[in-house]
């Protein structure tokens with residue numbers, strides 16, 4: 317068995333390997349400071365004021381802008397063969413679009429074909445992706461079946477190939493039953509991996525589908541009817557219960573409804589170690605679009621779990637993403653009146669403004685925040701012609717929507733611009749928490765000395781209008797069509813190289829590389845140690861980063 321051979325990375329031109337970013341507001345999850353950043357050979361080498369740097373270094377003036385850790389999208393499906401179609405964004409166009417939107421790393425879901433072992437699946441994904449990716453990437457492995465062989469190969473993937481997360485399904489024809497979930501979670505726990513679940517009750521959905529089709533409901537509106545909120549919430553609860561039996565940290569992918577988020581909240585309150593990922597689709601769109609008379613339009617919004625027709629969902633989900641303690645403080649602060657606009661980059665310690673409604677539900681949501689820790693895209697794009705597979709039967713509409721390019725802008729618009737979260741929480745939910753959960757922190761998801769120079773220079777005053785006509789994705793539809801977003805990535809730096817330069821995209825196919833995710837992420841498996849591991853922005857960050865770089869040497 318051999319790991320795919322990694323090509324020699326594209327040589328960085330000497331004029332491009334040194335970069336100084338001046339006068340920006342550096343945003344990390346724990347605060348904002350005005351500092352200069354010096355980058356050399358893809359790594360952040362110095363942070364501070366009045367840095368002494370070599371001559372001939374390119375300088376970017378970031379005055380009035382935020383400097384953010386590049387986004388990490390923890391959930392994509394590039395060139396994924398699913399429901400009789402293949403998603404049209406491949407590893408080239410998908411990662412190129414990601415960078416255009418300010419995302420500098422993606423984690424894709426490797427999904428074994430029928431009869432393919434998970435090990436072969438891993439090799440095949442590496443083969444597909446390595447030469448195409450424009451930014452760094454890692455892989456989660458899907459387990460569409462359970463067996464002793466799967467169990468053995470999970471260990472090989474963890475120990476030899478830097479895969480530290482496995483996704484199990486509770487719906488679709490390849491769902492696992494409760495006993496299989498139990499065994500899979502148990503193995504994840506033993507290996508120090510993160511168990512992920514697609515939480516929907518597949519057996520009940522099948523019964524509902526039968527009934528709906530028999531009653532002549534065949535259009536896209538049948539999709540949510542067949543899988544309502546409680547079908548999602550029940551599975552979330554069941555997954556939490558099972559994971560708790562075997563002490564396995566659990567990551568719920570694509571939390572799409574208020575009920576599911578409330579269930580995550582309750583499980584957390586009971587001491588279950590569960591993390592919630594929601595999708596940009598759940599924040600920037602809703603299920604009312606799925607009952608539109610135009611088939612292409614409604615089918616374009618179909619994914620699972622579905623967008624919810626309850627129009628309060630996006631705001632509720634955003635509140636579930638807000639940060640617990642800060643929000644608690646805000647509830648009190650709001651009674652004495654608050655000042656400070658989180659959109660103002662000059663504001664160093666900006667208290668986040670909150671929406672004014674003080675209904676009990678809103679307070680509950682606020683108090684129970686930090687229920688969800690990340691926003692992914694679940695980018696799984698099918699063209700209109702592919703969505704037509706389900707023209708006469710909603711169950712045959714290939715499931716999936718876009719989001720990899722627009723995730724950062726939409727979350728900024730609905731979160732920071734709307735006054736619900738501050739820029740630091742934005743960084744946490746779009747980058748840092750993914751880096752922590754999958755053990756890439758502080759190499760990724762952090763702006764500090766020693767970290768990879770994956771950086772976005774974000775202009776909070778500029779706007780752009782989302783459209784399928786102008787996006788960089790391969791797909792011919794965009795669920796955020798027409799949305800005006802404040803917050804534009806003017807420069808996107810990927811491993812030290814300026815790929816978006818004053819808004820112009822110059823992506824390089826194959827420039828990205830596979831990144832190992834070591835097992836036993838301390839944030840998940842050893843939360844107490846995490847406080848000691850807290851990186852120093854101006855220090856070296858050696859301890860946290862060494863780990864990952866050592867592992868990499870085994871491969872390349």
Ligand code: URP
Pocket residue numbers: 393514570618619620621694696715716717
């Ligand atoms: O509808 C979706 N979410 N498509 C992608 C596959 C999955 O379950 O994540």
Ligand code: ZN
Pocket residue numbers: 476477478832871
């Ligand atoms: Zn590896």
Ligand code: ZN
Pocket residue numbers: 514569570620
């Ligand atoms: Zn899923």
Ligand code: ZN
Pocket residue numbers: 391392393425694696
């Ligand atoms: Zn997905």
